[in-house]
Every structure is written in structure tokens, then in C-alpha cells.
Amino acid sequence: MAAPCINRFALIFRSISRTALSRCNRNGGRFMSTSTGDRNPPQDTSSGPGGSASSQTSNGGYNTQRTGQGAQYSDELDNSEDLVSEVEEEEMPEETEEEYQTKQAVLKASLPFVHQYGWTKKAIVAGAESLGMPSMVHGMFPRGGAELVFYFYEESNKELESFLKQKVTELKEKDEKIKTGPFIHDAIETRLRMIIPYIDKWPQAMAIQTLPQNAVQSWTNLSRVVDDIWFYAGDKSNDFNWYTKRGSLAAVYKSTEIYLIQDRSEDYTDTWNFLENRLEDVVSAGHLARNLQETNTVLSEGAKGFCVMTRNLLGMNNR
Amino acid sequence: MSFPLICQMSIRRISQRAKDEKTRKLLSRIIRVDQAGELGADRIYAGQIAVLGNTPVGPIIQEMKEQEQEHLETFNKLIVEKRVRPTALLPLWNIAGFALGAGTALLGKEGAMACTVAVESVIGEHYNSQIRDLMEDDPEKHKELIKKLSKFRDDELHHHDTGLEHDAEKAPMYDALSQVIKVGCIGAIWLSERI
Numbered sequence: 001m002a003a004p005c006i007n008r009f010a011l012i013f014r015s016i017s018r019t020a021l022s023r024c025n026r027n028g029g030r031f032m033s034t035s036t037g038d039r040n041p042p043q044d045t046s047s048g049p050g051g052s053a054s055s056q057t058s059n060g061g062y063n064t065q066r067t068g069q070g071a072q073y074s075d076e077l078d079n080s081e082d083l084v085s086e087v088e089e090e091e092m093p094e095e096t097e098e099e100y101q102t103k104q105a106v107l108k109a110s111l112p113f114v115h116q117y118g119w120t121k122k123a124i125v126a127g128a129e130s131l132g133m134p135s136m137v138h139g140m141f142p143r144g145g146a147e148l149v150f151y152f153y154e155e156s157n158k159e160l161e162s163f164l165k166q167k168v169t170e171l172k173e174k175d176e177k178i179k180t181g182p183f184i185h186d187a188i189e190t191r192l193r194m195i196i197p198y199i200d201k202w203p204q205a206m207a208i209q210t211l212p213q214n215a216v217q218s219w220t221n222l223s224r225v226v227d228d229i230w231f232y233a234g235d236k237s238n239d240f241n242w243y244t245k246r247g248s249l250a251a252v253y254k255s256t257e258i259y260l261i262q263d264r265s266e267d268y269t270d271t272w273n274f275l276e277n278r279l280e281d282v283v284s285a286g287h288l289a290r291n292l293q294e295t296n297t298v299l300s301e302g303a304k305g306f307c308v309m310t311r312n313l314l315g316m317n318n319r
Numbered sequence: 320m321s322f323p324l325i326c327q328m329s330i331r332r333i334s335q336r337a338k339d340e341k342t343r344k345l346l347s348r349i350i351r352v353d354q355a356g357e358l359g360a361d362r363i364y365a366g367q368i369a370v371l372g373n374t375p376v377g378p379i380i381q382e383m384k385e386q387e388q389e390h391l392e393t394f395n396k397l398i399v400e401k402r403v404r405p406t407a408l409l410p411l412w413n414i415a416g417f418a419l420g421a422g423t424a425l426l427g428k429e430g431a432m433a434c435t436v437a438v439e440s441v442i443g444e445h446y447n448s449q450i451r452d453l454m455e456d457d458p459e460k461h462k463e464l465i466k467k468l469s470k471f472r473d474d475e476l477h478h479h480d481t482g483l484e485h486d487a488e489k490a491p492m493y494d495a496l497s498q499v500i501k502v503g504c505i506g507a508i509w510l511s512e513r514i
Contacts, residue, residue, distance in 0.1 A: 095337075097334040097336070227404075238395045238398040238399055238405055240405075240407075240409050240410055242404065242405050
């Protein structure tokens, strides 16, 4: 019993200390000075279970507390650093593969508790405890409930990608061409249906995603969805169309998601009709753009012809 | 156990996942900025031809433009193949390139050649640093791309020499013009890598 137990604790210590150390590095001296005065009472933001820490986990509890307090200060720093180029990530100590796997396991186990506790740290703690881990594990997740939301989003994206891959291989085997419209409709429907099991708490998840500290990550997740859908639908654009296609699809996806969470129809058929109408709007907008361009060409040719005729009539020609 | 000691004791294995992510970011940055660069160069030559197309130097510029077009097609294909996001500033480089080409061509043939020399020297250095980055990352995996970039760099240096042959240095305010264009190019490269 001893060896695996100690291994697990060691892993969790390492991960929490790595998280705290990375905050240390980012904040420089500021972080250290704020934490010295606050050793005594655990602040309620981070360490619910901190008070009940045993002697073995007291070190981890302290780390949790520092992470919790430091998190507020470092969040602003994090945002600006996330927007700067990725070069700076190399300065942080890398997460080991084991830490990553542990985090994924905890988050996966926490999903069933979302109905009870929402997308919060409590759900993560409940998930960790269901796996037999100490509750201080939530120190590995400085962004709290948002981590759970992102985990769920990323897992759903992976599922969508494998669904799309499978669909493309099926169509290839039957030697059929991909019909873009229905393909995109099916893709979005599949992706939105993955939300349905959690639809009771999904508005909370959407609210969490709009918080400024989470905005960048949620934008990245959304662009992943639309990029995957267009790629598997066979998009070959390499100019500004790349952006217009993905932008319009992102708008369709987002509006349909919002419609979905308030839909009360049988099997959400109203939502799928809404989706169909939005996709038609996009198609007709594309046709309109093309028509405008053609009209523009015709009109300018006509104007040029008129100018030439006028010059000829006035004798201002060169012949 | 002291705090830093715990961290040092942790085995920092950079996982394969992180390595792949790093390579992917490097590749996408390189292909994105190269596509933007080739489009810009193509449009610069188009601007120069619009002004100097009927002069004796027209065919030379036309030949250089055709080579840039080949480069651009290569990168267009790579963007689709490697699933790279093209830069959002493409329309801007389209217009700015044409304006730069036409503007310098209005200073005469020497002005156009000076512009070519300045742009091609920046691009040559830029390709070299990209080749270095790729070799640092994984020379085996990127062999194809390194070969292509080397060939393109040689083409660009050839354009640079052609520009010098055709009296680039006799252009009005050659030093100032050259400096301004170089700084502009470096700024454009920096932006296209990120946006």
C-alpha cells in the first residue's frame, strides 16, 4: 500500500509545486512578498480542504494556499503573456507526461459531478476523491472550474475530429464526393449533441468561457472546432477566404449553441432547423457577394464603354 | 524537504506531445510568413511592371515576377498540405506591395532596382535564419522543406544581384530609400509571423 500511495503523493506535490513555481517565476519578487504575511488563516478562495490537511499533506496544503492567492495576482500577468508569442513558454518548466495523465484522469472522473456541483472546484475535488486521491489535488488546477470546462471542450473536439475522419473515409470508400452543406450540418449537429448530456449546467460553462482570463483559451477551442470542420469538408483556401469561411461558421455555431440551451422541443428539432436556416444564410451571403462582384465588373465595363463613346462623339479620339 | 529541491528532483521529461507542438508552431510560423513574403514580392514586381512595363527593363522584371509566382504557388500548396493558417494581413500586403513597387518605379528604373535589392537582401537573410531554425529543430524531418527554402533563397539572391547589375545604387537617395524599405520589410515579416 505504501509505495503506490507515496508515488501518487509525490506526483501531486511535484505538480502543485511546479504550478506554484511557474507562478513564482512569472511574478518575480511580488509573489514571494505577498505570501509571507498570509501564512495563518487559509483564505477561502483556494483551500477548502486545506484545514483538514494531515501532517503528510501539510506541505501540499501550504502550496495550495500560495497558489490560490498568487493566482489572483498572476492572472493579469497570465493574460498578457498568453497573448505574446509562444517563445516564452520555453522558459517555464515543462509538465511531465505523468502529471498530464493524472490531470486528465482527475478531470474525467469529475465530469459526472458537474450536475451536482456545476463547473467548479468542488466538482474537481469530488472527482479526485472518487479516484481515491487527496482533495488537495485541486491545487493542480489553478483555473478551477474553467479547467473542467476546457477539458470537456477539448475531449468533445477530439471526438468530433474522429467522427469527421471516419465520415471522410466512409465517403472515400463509397467513392462519393463530399457535399459541403449537409456535411457541415451533420458536423455541427454532432458537436452540439455532445453538450446535451450537460445541458443543465451548460449556461454556467458558457459564462465561465466569457470571463477575460478564459477568453483566449475558449477562442482557441472554438477556432479548433471550425477549422476541423472546414478541413475535413475539403476546404482548400489559402487566402483571406480562410478567415471568412471560419468566421461565418463560428458565428453559426455560437448562435446555434445559444439557441440550443433554451430549446424545449422534442429531440431539439427546433435547434436543427435553426441551424439549417443559419447555414442557408451563409450560403446566400456568399452568392450575394459573388453577384455584387459580377455586377461591379459589368457596370465598370459599361462606364468605360460610355466614356469611349463620348470621346469618339466629341472628336477627342486618336484616330 | 526544501521547496526548490522538490522541483529539481522532479524528472523533467519534455514529452513527445510538447515537442510535436513546438515543431508544429515553428513550421506554421515559417510557412505563413513565407507565403506572405512571396505574395508581397509578387505584388511589388506587379507594381513595377505597371509603371516600367514598356521600358527595356520590363522583361527583366517580368522574369523575376514569374519566379516569385512559382514560389508563391509552392507556399500556397504547403499552406493547404500542412494545415497552416495564412496571415490575416494578406489583403494589406497585397495593396502595400503594389504601392511600393509602383512608387519606387516612379523614381525611375534605378529606383525600382534599389527597391528590389533592399527587399531581396532582407528576404535572403530571412530564409537563412529559417533554414537555421529548421536544422536546429530536426534536419531529417524537414529535409524537403529545407531544400525548397535553400533553392528559393538562391533565387532571391540572384534577383538581388540582378538589381545591383542594373544600376540600383544610382537611385536617388539610395541609402535612405534602401534603409526605409529594409525596416519596412522586417516589420512586415515580424507582423506576419504573429498575425
